[in-house]
Amino acid sequence: MLNFQPVIEALPGLTVYRNILKDPIVKSVIEHLLALANPTGTIHPVHSYGRVYHMLAMTQNPLTSSDAWQNHLLELILSDVNPFSRAAYTPGGDYTVFKAAVHWDLSILQCLFEISVQDIHNATIEVLDNCFPVTHRPPLPRWTAPRPPAGEQSGLHNRRVQMKRELAAARRWDKLAEQLAHYYATYGCGIFGRFIAFKWQNGILQGVDRPDPIKLNGLFEYTDIREQVIANTRQFLNGYPANNLLLYGDRGTGKSSTVKALLNEYWSQGLRLVEVPKKQLPDYHSIVQELRHNKHRFILFVDDLSFEENETEFKDLKALLEGGIEDRPGNVLIYATSNRRHLIKETFADRVKNNTGGEIHAMDSVQEKLSLADRFGITVIFPTPDQETFLKIAVGLAEQRGLPLPPQELRQRALHWSMWQNGRSPRSARQFVDQLEGQLAMENGA
Template identity: 75%
Template sequence: MTDFNSIINTLPGLTIYRNILKDPVVKAVIEHLHALTTRTGAIHPAHSYGGVYHLLAMTGNPCNGADAWQNHLLELILNDVNPFSQAAFAPGKNVNIFMPAIQWDLSILRNLYNTSALEIYNATVQALQSFLPDGESPALPVWTVPEPANQECSVLNNQRQQIKENLANTQEWDKLAEKLTHYYATFGCGVFNRYTAFRWQNGALQGICKPDTIKLGDLIGYVDIREQIIANTLQFLNNYPANNLLLYGDRGTGKSSTVKALLNEYWSRGLRMVEVPKKQLAEYQYIIQKLRHTKHRFILFVDDLSFEENETEFKDLKALLEGGIEDKPDNVLIYATSNRRHLVKETFADRTKNDAGREIHTMDSVQEKLSLADRFGITVIFPTPDQETFLKIAVGLAEQRQLPLPQQELRQRALQWSIWHNGRSPRSARQFVDHLEGQLAMEKLA
C-alpha cells in the first residue's frame, strides 16, 4: 500500500507547481489522506471522503488510463500558470533554468498521481471498518470515471488528450519535461491552451467553448474581396507587417462570417481571436497586457462598430489604433465590422457654423470623427449583391447541403424569398436555405 504519510510530507516541497496545492480537490484529497493516516484527527474519514467524492463528481474530460482523481491532477498540471509554463509560451525565453525544479516537481506529482482513486477507496473502507461491528463493511460509493466532457468545446482537445495519456502511461514523469515544454510552447498555459476564441468580459479573458464553425470554404461569392483579408492575415501569421482592417458594408453581406472563418482556417497556425465589445474598448491596455508576451497571434474582433453622436468611446478606439502612449504589440491586430463607413454618426448640424450654443470650430469636431475610419490601415468594402450574385449564393448553399431541387426551381424560390423577406444579401440567402431545408425535411417526414 502507498505510504500516504510520505506523500503528504513531500507535497510542500513543490517549487514551480505550488499553485496545485491551492486547488480545492487537491486540498480535499490531502485532508482525506490526513484523516486516513492519523485516525485520531478532528475529521472523520467518512466525512472527508464524501467531500472529495462531491468535488470529483463535477470534473470531466477523462483520458485513457486515468481515473477521475488522476485525470483532475493531469488537468491541473496542463492548466497551471507558473514561471515555467509562461516562459515556454513567451517568445525567446530560456526555460532550461527551470528544468531541475521541473523534474523535481514532476517526481513529487507522479507519486501523488500513483495514489489512485481505487487505492484511496480501499484504504477508506479499511479505516471505516474499525467503526463498525465485526464482519460488516461500509457501503461507500466508488469513484468512477466521469462522462466525457463535450468534445466540441475546443479543437485543441485532441492535443490535450495526447499529452495527458503520455503522462498517464509513463512512470518517470521527470523524463517528460521536454514534452511538457513543447506543449506549453505550442498551445500555451491557463486559458490559452483550452480555447481558440475568447471574449473580453468583466476585465478578464473568457474562453468561448463553441465558437462559430463557419469556414472560408462555406462562404460563397465575394472571393476577390476576401482575398484582401486573407492576404493581410497571412502576412500577420508569418510575422510580417500587416494592417488593422475595417470591413464595411450593408447588413448581412458576410463581414462577420469572414472574420470568424479566419479563426477556423488558421487556428492551427497560432491564430486566436478575442471579441471585444465596443463599451470595453477603453480597457485595451489591460487586454494587450494579457496578450503581449505570448507566441499566439491575436485578432481583436469588434463587431458591428459604430458610434452615436454623443458617444465618446471612439476616442479610445483612435488611441487603440494609433497614437496611444503604449505601443501595440506585434502579435495583435484589430478587425472591425461596421455598416457605417465613417463609424461615427455625423449630422448636417455638425456642419452648421455659428449656431448659438454650438462649438465655434465645428469642422475640427467633424474631422475628429471622420479621422477614426482613416486609422484602419485597410478598409474592405462588402457591397450588396446584385440579383444574379444573390441567386448564385443561394444555389451554392443549397448544393452544399445537397438539397434535392432542380437549380431553376431553387432560383425561382430564392428570388421570391428576397422579395418577400430580407432583400438580397448572403444572410438572406442562408436564411432562405435554412427555411428550405426544414421545409423539405418536414415534407419527407409527412
C-alpha cells in the same frame, strides 16, 4: 491498504508547480488521504470521501479516461501558470533554468497521479471495515465517469487530450520537461492553453468554450474581397507588417463570419481572437498588457462598430489604432466590422454649427469624426449581392448540407424567400437554407 504517507510528506516540497496545492480538489484529496492515514482523527473518512466524490463530479474537464482524479491532475499540470510554463510561452524566455526544479516536481506529481479513484475507493472501504464496522452500512458509492458530450471537438481540445494521454502512459515524468516546455510554447498556459477565442468582459479576459465553427470553405462568393482579409492575416501570422482592418458593408454580408472563420482556419498557426465590446474599448491598455508577452498572435475583434454623436469612446479607439503614447505590440491587430462607412454619426447640424451660434471651428469636429475610419490601414468593402450572387450562395449552402432538391427549385424558393423575408444577403441565404433544412426534415419525419 496502500501507503499514502510518502506522497503526503512529499507534496509540500513542490517548487515550480506549487500552485497545484491550492486547487480545491487537490486539497480535498490530500485531506481524505490524511483522514485515511488517521481514521480516528478529527475528519471522518466518509465525510472526506463524500467531498472528493462531489468535487470530482462537479468538474467540467474533458475526460481522457474513466479516472476523473487523474484527469483533473493532468489538466492542472497543462494549465498551470508558473515560472517554467510562462518562460516557455514568452518570446525569448529561458525555461531551461527551471528544468531541475521541474524534474523534481514531476517526480512528486507522478506519485500523486498513480493514486487512482479506485485506490481511494478501496482504501476507504478497508478503513471503514477496520475502524467503523457497521452491520448494515450501505455500499460506498463508486466513481463512474459520465459519458463525454457528443459533438465535434476543437483541434486544441484534441491536442490537449493527446498530451494528457502521453503523460498518463509515461513511465517517468521527470523525463518529460522538454516535451512540456514545447507544449506550453506552442499552445500556451493558463487561460491561453485552454481556449482559442476570448471575450473581454468588465476588465477580465474570459475564454469561449465553443467558438462559432464557421469555416472559410463554408462561405460562398465574395472570394476576391475575402482574400484581402486572408492575405493581411497571413502576413500578421508570419511576423510581417500588417494593417488593422475595417470590414464595411451592409448587414448580413459576411463581415463577422469572415473574421470568425479566420480563427478556425489559422488557430493551429498561433492565431487567437479576442472579442472586445465597444463599451470596453477604454480598457485597451489593460487588454494589451494581458496579450503583449505571449507567443500567440491576437486579433481584437470589434463587431458592429459605430458611434452616436454624443458617444466619446471613438477617441479611445483612435488612440488604440494610432497616435497613443503606448506602443501597440507586434502580436496584436484590430479587426472591426461596421455598417457605417465613417463609423460616427454625422448630422447636417455639424456642418452648420458655426452659422447658428454653435462651435466656431465646426469643421474641426467633423474632421475628427471622419478621421477615425482613416486610422484603419485597410478598409474592405462587402457590397450587397446582386440576385445571381445571392442565388449562388443559397444553392451552394443547400448543396453543402446535402438537401435533396434540384438547383432550379432551390433558386425559385430562395428568390421567393428574399422577396418576402430579409432581402438579399449571405445571412438571408443561410436563414433560407436553415428553414428549408428544417422543413424537409419535418416532412421526412412525418
